[in-house]
Amino acid sequence: MEFRRLGRSGLSVSEIAYGNWLTHGSQIEEEQAQACIKAALDAGISFFDTADVYANTVAESVLGRGLAGQRRESLEIATKVYWPTGPKGPNDRGLSRKHIIESCNASLKRLQTDYVDLYQAHRFDFSVPLEETFLAFADLVRQGKVLYVGVSEWTAEQITRGAELARELKVPFVSNQPQYNMLWRVIEPQVIPASEREGLSQIVWSPIAQGVLTGKYKPGQAAPAGSRAAHEATAQSVQRYLRDEVLERVQKLEPLAAQAGLSLAQLAVAWVLQNPNVASAIIGASRPEQVHENVKAAGVKLDADLLKAIDDVLDGVVEDDPRLTQSPR
Secondary structure, eight states: OOEEOTTTTSSEEEEEEEEEESSSSTTTTTHHHHHHHHHHHTTTTOEEEOTGGGGGGHHHHHHHHHHHHHGGGOOOOEEOOOOOOOTTTSSSSSSHHHHHHHHHHHHHHHHOOOOEEEEESOOOOOSSSSHHHHHHHHHHHHTHHHHHHHHOOOOOHHHHHHHHHHHHTTEEEEEEEOBOOSSBTTTTTTHHHHHHTTOOOOBOOTTTGGGGGTOOOOSOOOOTSGGGGGTTTGGGGGGOOOOHHHHHHHHHHHHHHTTTTTOOHHHHHHHHHHHHTTEEEEEOSSSSSHHHHGGGTTTOOOOOOHHHHHHHHHHHBBBBOGGOOOOOO
């Protein structure tokens, strides 16, 4: 496993992170989830990402049980706050001081830890003054419950505003967590330049486009049984990619992956890691074998000719409109 610094901070994280968005507490059973966590640890992954909203808090609890007994100092644990949890009352969502403080305390209990390494604003909250949000983050940092602060799916302008406040309040603001893969590059025109300027790294989710970049979805064919597109609870997350035009191009990537000695999934994960502003790529798994396969992308260097060939194959189906990075109003 290779490690990279998170932004301009002193924190190093494994360049492959294990995440449990659509799996723990929903798509797979507890025993299978614990086997995947063990596989991640065995593969050298030290960075684990979750959120209070995943499976309505259950995913955090599953991860907490899976990491119990591990040396805490050898792990980097990240979670998030914003989306509603619990009974979904008026204060059960957003980035108000009340919701942030209460959500952090609840997450720590579920994760069975005294602190999280990274606490992230899961979206931007237009209804709450940004000063209130960062003051709450600052207090959690001062209390030792949070070591570093990040955001997820914020625009370049929002990142810049947050970084200015973070400097004033001496808050270690180090990362953004966006969707990013060969097909979805909306962060490249604006978010990455702003992040580089402000000293933030990207921790990217969906590097294999919800499984599309494994090549398992074939044009003109039904989704394979057991896949995310075939599962009622997760099908919506993958729909944007399931156009025949996209799936046909993905099939054309397979010989390029073979030439590099990689599977399509490994090529996809390695591709996002070629961007120097990416500190870590989050992989999910429903089986331990998927973890063992995807971690082989760590440390892989793709040459310029291969990167150009990938761009040529995908020309016309890549989405790079920065306006698609936005939070709900």
